[in-house]
Amino acid sequence: MIVEVLIQNIQDKIDITKNIENIMENAVEFCLVHEKIEKPSEVSILLVDDEKIREINNEQRGIDSSTDVLSFPIVEMEDGEIKSNLGDIDMEENIMLLGDIVISLETAYKQANEYGHSFERELAFLTTHGVFHLLGYDHEDKESEKNMLNKQEVVLGKMGLKRQDYEEDEILDCEILVRKAIEEKEKAYAPYSGFKVGAAVLTETGNIYTGVNIENVSFSATNCAERTAVFKAISNGERKIRAIAISSDSEEIVFPCGICRQVILEFGNKNTKIICSNNNGDYKVYNLEELLPYAFKKIN
Known part of the structure; x- marks a missing residue:
């Protein structure tokens, strides 16, 4: 499987290292492997500050407030449906374009401090959250929220970034x-x-x-x-x-x-x-x- 992750940083408040970019790239790949997606895929990640993500949130969703992560899938799918419909998605240069993820580094940094874990772990969490949205998962009710959270934590566990109080067994991929x-x-x-x-x-x-x-x-x-x-x-x-x-x-x-x-x-x-x-x-x-x-x- 070939995974291309395009990362663009348009903010200057939080420094981004190659190490952090690698973590986000790995998070995308681990998600796709977990969902058994084998076609060459591309995911775009835009790194912004709170003001920019508030602007995007307002323009795209009509919500005038900042948030931590937004996802914009190329194809709208129901929960998990994308896994059985990959062949129907248009391919451009033999790469399946899954969509765009926007992450506020300001909010990610604040949340890492609030939750008491590393900035890298928070970015990996937000990246997996965004990827699963691109794959058609959502959290509109408690059951779907639990399902999506479980998938994220399993992937983070495979990356060695398991939350200490999480009940799922750590799985090494x-x-x-x-x-x-x-x-x-x-x-x-x-x-x-x-x-x-x-x-x-x-x-x-x-x-x-x-x-x-x-x-x-x-x-x-x-x-x-x-x-x-x-x-x-x-x-x-x-x-x-x-x-x-x-x-x-x-x-x-x-x-x-x-x-x-x-x-x-x-x-x-x-x-x-x-x-x-x-x-x-x-x-x-x-x-x-x-x-x-x-x-x-x-x-x-």
Whole structure:
């Protein structure tokens, strides 16, 4: 599945980093995967301030007040109907245009402080809220509101942004990480072994970082895909890893080497998920403790 997320920031009150953009992009993709939408899709996200979203709200809905998020689907659907009507939606350049989401960063920042969670978590929540509206879900009554909220929280749980008091079991979406590892594998530099490996790391903030093995003629200077992905995450300011998926050209499921397991532990814990897969996308999930029972411990 190809997902294109077009993000435009037209406000200057809240700074937007690449990390925040990645979280919103991941939120869109996780929603579409959760709803089993496989066609190439495009979602536009406009980031504004309170005054601009009040203006849009008044123009489009006749409500003269600011809000946190607005959604404008390309095709109006009833709850969930879009899932069975994708083939009827016009395709432009083979991409299904789902619609536009408008988010007030001012309100998102205020709400994050009010609810006691991170700004990133609030933006992911508002993005998922907007996407599910584009997919035809609504919250006009208590039952539909509960259904939509459940879907949002499941997706946020998959991203590692689960609300602490939420009752649903946290679900790790292994398939997304495996798919990204397989896609990334093609970029590997492996002229000596011919053995390409890709990895995808999911961090506590909900971001996904990918990496490949990079070989060197001296062999000892070679870097494994797992460490490439982890180091990319750490270089972007991440410090905690929830899960990592590994894939190779082999039909056999591939496992991280000992050094990579120790590196993963440095930024994870004994329960960090290691998703080992093959070139067909088959995978098995292990806790890090299962693969590294006698690890070197960090000094507190």
